[in-house]
Amino acid sequence: MRLNDIRDLPGASKSKKRVGRGLGSGLGKTSGHGQKGQKSRSGVAIKGFEGGQMPLHRRLPKRGFSNIFAKDFNEVNVGRIQTAIDDKKLDASKPVTVQALVDAGVVRRARDGVRLLGQGELKSKVAFEVTGASSGAVKAVEAVGGTVTITAMPQRTAKSEGEGAPKKQRKSAAESAPKKSAPKKAAKKTAAKNDTSE
Numbered sequence: 176m177r178l179n180d181i182r183d184l185p186g187a188s189k190s191k192k193r194v195g196r197g198l199g200s201g202l203g204k205t206s207g208h209g210q211k212g213q214k215s216r217s218g219v220a221i222k223g224f225e226g227g228q229m230p231l232h233r234r235l236p237k238r239g240f241s242n243i244f245a246k247d248f249n250e251v252n253v254g255r256i257q258t259a260i261d262d263k264k265l266d267a268s269k270p271v272t273v274q275a276l277v278d279a280g281v282v283r284r285a286r287d288g289v290r291l292l293g294q295g296e297l298k299s300k301v302a303f304e305v306t307g308a309s310s311g312a313v314k315a316v317e318a319v320g321g322t323v324t325i326t327a328m329p330q331r332t333a334k335s336e337g338e339g340a341p342k343k344q345r346k347s348a349a350e351s352a353p354k355k356s357a358p359k360k361a362a363k364k365t366a367a368k369n370d371t372s373e
Contacts, residue, residue, distance in 0.1 A: 246287040248307060253315050254295015255281060267299040273306065273328065288328040297321070 194206035208215040223230045259265040264279040273289045276282045282289055288306025293315045300320040308316075308323045316323050 248288050248290040249282045249284065249286050250290050250292050251276065251282060252292045252294040253297040253312055256291075256301065257295065257297050257299060260299050260301070267301050270302045270304050272304045273326075285328065291316075291323065 192202065193200070194202040195204070197203045205215065213219055214221070223232050225231070256265065256271065259279055259281050260267050264281070265271060265275065269275070273282075273285050276289055277285055290307035290309070291303060291305050291312040292309050293311025293313075297315050297319055301316065302321060303316060303323045304326050305323070306328050307325060313323050
């Protein structure tokens with residue numbers, strides 16, 4: 176066996192499809208697009224069109240719905256919490272809050288909150304302050320003397336509350352500024368009175 180004799184197994188690598196490289200390639204001339212017509216052009220999307228007939232995706236009945244008010248919780252098992260405590264990423268003597276879980280790297284982001292689940296084994300006595308918890312998780316925490324407190328997370332908004340402050344400040348400054356047009360009008364009135372008196 177020599178280095179120049181080493182080959183991949185059959186089917187391990189596949190050559191890229193190269194179109195428009197002559198009639199002998201099988202994909203020359205029209206490059207697999209056929210002869211003329213709308214579908215041989217670029218930018219065509221006739222997905223689901225059945226010649227005017229009611230298409231299949233409209234003939235089939237609808238099923239289910241998407242809840243626009245659904246909460247997107249980040250789920251954490253009690254076994255994962257115990258692993259973080261053993262690795263000294265979490266302090267069991269302090270309340271384990273959503274922010275503490277994010278800071279410890281147990282969850283990547285809070286989203287709409289953190290929900291505690293009961294998979295795994297919890298050995299440490301921990302006081303949890305999370306957005307939600309399953310009944311199994313509550314039993315597992317209370318079995319070792321811990322507590323679970325359900326707290327509400329603030330609603331996620333597109334704009335923060337502090338963004339509107341500069342606009343209000345500019346508005347109040349404009350209102351507090353003296354009006355320059357008033358002295359001009361008063362000067363015009365006095366000049367008109369002098370003309371009539373003469």
